[in-house]
């Protein structure tokens with residue numbers, strides 16, 4: 573029971589008469605004819621709601637104080653709309669493709685995640701602040717006490733509860749506060765668009781724009797102009813190019829190699845990019861001489877003697893399959909434990925992978941260096957919709 577005196581404002585439709593007994597339940601027709609105020613009053617009495625105080629924030633509409641409060645509230649929604657716009661712009665236009673710290677544009681790239689996080693976060697924050705400010709500054713100030721009732725509400729309770737919501741909305745003056753109405757619309761519209769952009773923006777891309785040379789179909793081993801692509805080591809220095817000869821690997825050894833074209837030698841950026849490219853790494857494996865080999869139909873000449881080159885990208889979900897066990901000739905993927913048989917065209921023999929690792933056709937040039945005779949003849953890595961192998 574409240575000890576505060578009741579404060580009945582000019583619009584206090586919900587104050588019950590304490591001397592009045594439980595009101596008669598109106599019929600459906602009477603209910604349909606009742607005004608919003610009548611329904612609110614009835615609902616309060618039926619729900620055992622005691623209205624302790626109920627006061628308009630601004631009993632006289634249009635005062636300077638009311639306009640100032642409106643502007644303060646609208647300002648939060650405008651901030652939310654602007655931050656939402658900034659988020660959408662950054663999501664679409666900010667440089668998002670990886671750049672090394674010393675590469676041109678590397679600093680801007682490093683800001684991509686903070687920028688989209690901050691703009692989106694501030695938009696949600698400002699929208700929330702706007703709602704709080706609206707509630708505190710413009711909604712009628714009331715204090716009510718209600719006894720708790722169990723069970724599902726009856727039809728009449730639901731009608732009166734809806735009427736109470738409508739009444740609160742009407743008395744909050746949202747209909748006549750055009751600045752707030754429009755700023756809320758702008759903030760929620762832009763923020764809603766931002767959520768859609770974040771969810772679906774990454775899908776608005778045509779992966780087949782470059783036809784046969786589309787990214788899903790070619791790797792760093794592809795050569796458009798017929799330039800020879802060699803196998804190189806990663807020495808830790810992108811500009812230090814060390815090519816591979818067959819004798820560099822002991823029987824039973826495995827080494828990760830990367831593509832190299834002579835035209836890249838004087839372009840440090842390209843040399844670095846190739847080493848960082850996800851589809852570049854290849855496992856070069858030298859089987860022991862006595863190991864029985866089964867080759868895949870159509871790929872009988874892809875190896876060079878006992879040297880076999882397989883992509884490092886797992887055909888299950890794309891993890892790097894970096895473990896080679898020379899006693900069993902198995903390649904292991906650490907992600908979900910798929911195993912591939914290196915002496916049988918890297919076919920899967922254990923785990924969830926269902927497709928062999930793609931094999932790179934290799935040969936040796938007249939100076940004794942290993943090179944790729946072509947790119948992989950099938951896409952590397954996991955399945956995608958258009959893949960037919």
Ligand code: FES
Pocket residue numbers: 886887888889890891905906907908909910923924925
């Ligand atoms: Fe290799 Fe799943 S990614 S087993």
